Amino acid sequence: MIRIYLIRHGQSLYQSLKIVSGMNEYGLSGLGKVQSKNIGKKLSAIKFDQVYSSDFKRCIESYEIIENELKYKPTQVIYTPVLRERDPGNDLLKSYSEVYPLQTQPILDKQNNAETSEQIQLRAKFFFDQLITQQLYQQPFQNLSLDSKNLMILTSPTYESNCSPYAIRSYVQAAQQFSSLQKSNSSTNIMAISHAGFITEAIQYLYKHQNIKFTDGLQPAIYARNGALFLLEIQAQTLDDWKCNIYLRNYSKNMNAPFESIV
Numbered sequence: 022m023i024r025i026y027l028i029r030h031g032q033s034l035y036q037s038l039k040i041v042s043g044m045n046e047y048g049l050s051g052l053g054k055v056q057s058k059n060i061g062k063k064l065s066a067i068k069f070d071q072v073y074s075s076d077f078k079r080c081i082e083s084y085e086i087i088e089n090e091l092k093y094k095p096t097q098v099i100y101t102p103v104l105r106e107r108d109p110g111n112d113l114l115k116s117y118s119e120v121y122p123l124q125t126q127p128i129l130d131k132q133n134n135a136e137t138s139e140q141i142q143l144r145a146k147f148f149f150d151q152l153i154t155q156q157l158y159q160q161p162f163q164n165l166s167l168d169s170k171n172l173m174i175l176t177s178p179t180y181e182s183n184c185s186p187y188a189i190r191s192y193v194q195a196a197q198q199f200s201s202l203q204k205s206n207s208s209t210n211i212m213a214i215s216h217a218g219f220i221t222e223a224i225q226y227l228y229k230h231q232n233i234k235f236t237d238g239l240q241p242a243i244y245a246r247n248g249a250l251f252l253l254e255i256q257a258q259t260l261d262d263w264k265c266n267i268y269l270r271n272y273s274k275n276m277n278a279p280f281e282s283i284v
Contacts, residue, residue: 022208023156025253026064029217029245030075030083031056036247039117041109048082056248057083061090063250063270067210068093073148074214075104084214095212103148107218110135138222145223148213153257156209220245227253227265 031053035042049057064087072088072095074080081100088094110133112120215223221243245251250270257263 023152023211023253023255023257024208025152025211025213025255026067026069027220027223027251027253028060028083028087028212028214029220029247029249030077030079030214031060031086032247033079041112041115041117041120042079043106043109043113044077045114046078048078049086053079053083053247054086057086058090060248060250061087064212065090065092067091069095069210069212070097071095071209072098072212072214073104074098074100075106075216075219076100076102077105077216080104080214080216084212087212087214103144104213104215104219105144106216107141107222108134108136138225141219141222142226142229145219145226148223149226149255150260152209152211153255153260153263157257157260217245220249220251224251224267227267231264 030049032050033042033053034047034050035045037050037052060083069091072084074084084098109120112133112135224243252268252270254266254268255263256265
């Protein structure tokens with residue numbers, strides 16, 4: 022199982038001034054620092070295998086504060102543009118009052134050079150696919166012993182006479198890779214720090230992936246507040262066969278509820 026603790030960064034200075042921001046920012050506000058510290062306290066006892074963060078300053082600062090509260094310091098932290106906020110296009114650095122009343126779907130207009138929901142969901146798909154692939158194939162080839170079937174391949178006269186040694190080695194490696202699918206109950210804990218726009222589209226993508234249907238035919242409206250914490254539990258058999266349970270964990274109310282019950 023992969024447990025992804027998906028966190029929205031703390032409030033930024035630009036947010037406190039109600040300005041649409043991208044990379045142009047000054048980091049967290051005082052409230053944002055408190056929100057990040059509270060998240061760190063909530064997660065303090067968890068040992069994370071990996072941390073992924075948007076490379077925007079408000080996420081980097083949020084993680085630095087969170088890490089100070091962790092009992093077990095992660096050894097690998099990756100800052101990546103995959104987890105960045107939606108590109109607001111021409112609305113960058115405009116005031117909220119100027120932008121939001123003019124759009125029925127804020128920051129979605131292609132004519133405004135903004136990133137679309139579909140484009141963000143492709144980023145989300147790439148992120149989840151990478152994590153699932155890493156979990157499924159986490160055992161390196163050279164550490165796997167050949168089973169009886171693979172030994173037969175190596176000694177088969179047909180393969181020896183018609184295939185080059187390179188082809189035989191490649192085939193065996195492919196078989197070993199397939200045999201390394203993770204079958205145990207071990208869990209990987211991942212921390213991912215991102216933005217409201219990405220988190221919204223990532224969870225929309227997860228619902229689409231699992232074909233979850235609602236009575237009104239609509240997907241749930243999602244908004245991740247500053248310091249929001251979502252727990253995603255992914256159980257994967259293959260890259261195409263996996264399911265994800267989604268929970269909201271609210272540090273102030275100590276809530277751990279299935280997401281379907283709070284939308």
